[in-house]
Amino acid sequence: MTQVPILDIRNLKVDFATRDGMVHALESVSFQLVRGETMGLVGESGSGKSVSAYAVMRLLGSSAHVTADRMVCGGVDLRSASDAEVASLRGKRMTMIFQNARAALNPIRSIGDQIVDVLRAHRAMPKREAHEAAIMALAEVRIPDPKRRYHAYPFELSGGMCQRVMIALAFASEPELLIADEPTTGLDVTTQAVIMDLIREKSSQRQMSTILITHDLTLAAEYCDRFAVMHAGHIVEQGTTTDIFQRATHPYTGLLMQATPHGATTLSELAAIPGSLPDLRRELPPCRFVHRCPQSTPACAAPLPRVKLDASHEVACHMPWRESE
């Protein structure tokens, strides 16, 4: 079942020039995504999840130095494409749901008009048709009374509603790749469930590929086919959801799971992850987890290996870990 991946990222490296020196935000990040697949990108804040997404969307500012061996979306090389070419990809073939929906929406345009803008720009729809389609799009994301809400402004809507508008916007252009950056952070569990179901339904209807960025392992487990765990700008482990959940191999993945309240019955079953993220401005050791890792050895100072455990499961560790059970 070898498909041409819709997104192919190899050895992505992002550095930011700051007054305090270079911040090594991402290093040797590689992943592929095939059509219809949902991949989770999980990790603590500051691990590089959003930077990866922004790099793919080519939304990073001029202080970012982006290099990669390969960076292809839908046959277009994102490294050499002109800004105009990327702009025509964005919104149409790849689109993004941003973290804070209320801040990402235009505060002075009605939500309906914002959807019409997308439809007219990317699908060249005539005005009247676009108006109808926008109402349909709002109904599709279960916004009650879409005809009336067409004229609403973002400040008149609740957080959950704004999130749904973001999703309607993202889907309006019928993208092949959706990057959802913490689409449900700050929402109630009930709203979260409705929104995640909606994303899942849309992905399977349209064979859309999705990258779900989240810090919630259990959420990723429920909605993703595969996931990549990030720590301090590295992908430390990636594999199918079963690979990760039942055969977690990187110490960080294992510790992250022991810190997640889901499934535990007492507080003492949870374990904290020692230390904190390394300062990405400093000279970093090959393994960026080495100072927090309970089982680091002198061998960890060697260049980081990428161990393939099987076709789908890969880990970047010298001392792959097995939970003692």
Added chain:
Amino acid sequence: MTAPLLELENVAKIYPTGSGQLHAVDGVSLTISRGESLGLVGESGCGKSTLVRVLSRLIDPTTGAIRIDGQSIGDIPARRFGTHAERKRIQVVFQDPTDSLNPQFRIFDSIADPLRRLGGRKTRTEVTEAVHEAARITRLPPELLSRYPHQLSGGQKARVGIARAIILRPELLILDEPTSALDVSVQVVILQLLGELRETLGMSYLFVSHDLNVVKLVCDRVAVMYLGKIIECAPVKDIFERPAHPYTKALLSAIPGAAEMERVRLDGEPRSPIDPDPNVCRFYGRCPMGQELCAQTAPPLIEHGGHAAACHFRLNQKDLPA
């Protein structure tokens, strides 16, 4: 049973608005015993935060009684409660550890502030000692005391929020989503710290959260709130294993990873809290089990063996006496 530490009787907070009376909290009765940890869960907009504000007496209730140790505090005006002696007994840890710290205060002064205001006459050495003691039990490194909030990490700021809340040794600690802004790895540490403090300092907790997985770990009992009313209240195990209210069930099944549960998805928005019809169940219209009766009589909160629920058609109740 000993007398409860905190008692709420029929507490309501109603705001007049241009289009009618907004029932933010509507007839809530609750008790918290000494040493008990009560969880308060519900969607945003259900009145959790208003209830917290009424309880900590930052605002006045419209009607109802609030008693601490049998002593009424509901009728002390909010603007006077700030300096009232009873104020010491209830402290709040606020939701956002960044926004709730004064950016111009050094950490030391943030922690010392409640003591200086409410702790009576204290010498400078006494204050210093108390602040260091509070920092020690919340495991806040003493060198951070001379810094400003922006120089601290999220987890450290969460510790500061807890340290200043416990410096007066309150009997009731209200925790308003204390870990929602933290990463899982930091969340664990803070939750464990809270669990430990409850034991060593013998405090009661009111733990407000929308993360049921967390509530499960730190609470003895859980109250579920919907549109200003408590719709279910029971020991944590009962809530998770046999929820009686359809809303509670929906809430539980929405937790990611609740695969073993039958999915209940709530469509639509809650009813308006403005001038709600007192004869219609608040959950009617969104409830998958709603029937005619629900639109004619609002179900009262009825207790069966320690498990209270407000529903005409309680779930999981086979083994209960009729």
